[in-house]
Amino acid sequence: MTKRGDSLEFAVLGLLHESPMHGYELRKRLSGVLGWTRMLSYGSLYPALKKMLRAGWIIEHVEPPAPGAPVSRRQRIVYELTPAGDARFGELMADAGPASWEDDSFDVRFAFFSRTDMEIRLRILEGRRTRxxxxxxxxxxxxTRTQQEMDAYTAELQRHGVESVEREVSWLSSLIDAERSRSSKS
Structure with a gap:
């Protein structure tokens, strides 16, 4: 996964792996998986769904309105994973290469860690920490080189960035230790 679209594809396949969903529900759940910093528009979601339909990874079913629903209510389209989509999700889950620990895809990968093999989880966590x-x-x-040249606010912004990365490195180290501890007990 190297682009945001690939992360979106991975997240959609992962959510549909759990159960079929209609577009609104999928968008709502994707916002949780992708995080609050990446608002997902229908303009991003539906082209991704069409691409996955063409690839044969998902199928769509039209769900008629419930009896008694207002006449103006449109039919819902429900998306479901196909066996080819399940295989594609498995391929993506097995990928532990450098793209899996990059900023654009790590959070999405992490959201599906409970279904990821422990060795792959460790490789991704260690790769992310190293990066x-x-x-x-x-x-x-x-x-250190430029601190004398910066104004106080730019220096504070830099310091904040350093502290944020240090916190994430510490968090990743604790996750790696926990993974290793679990693996030694099995």
Whole structure:
């Protein structure tokens, strides 16, 4: 997964792996998976669904309005995972390459960790931690070199960024320790 669209595809397949859903419900659940910082529009969701329909990963069923519903109510389209979509989700779940620990896809991958193999979870967590440690090292050295040139607010923003990455590295380390502890008990 390298682009936001790939993360969206992964998230849709993961949610439909749980159960069929109509577009509104899917969008609502995706907002939870993708996080509050990435608002999902129907303009992003429906083209992604059409792409997955063409690929044969999902199918759609028209759900008629419930008896007694207002006449103006449109029929709902319910999306369901196909065996090919289930296989595609499995492929994406098994991918533990560098794209899986990048900013655009890590949160989505993490949302489905309960269904991810422990070795793959560890590889992704360790890759993410390494990537952030590299970023932290670059930012800290840059901050040291340029701190005299910055105004107080820019320096504070840089310090805040460093602290945020340090917190995430610490969090990732505790998750990795917990994974290793579970694996040694099994």
């Amino acid at each position: 952030l440690e590299e970023r932290l090292s670059r930012v800290q050295s840059q901050l």
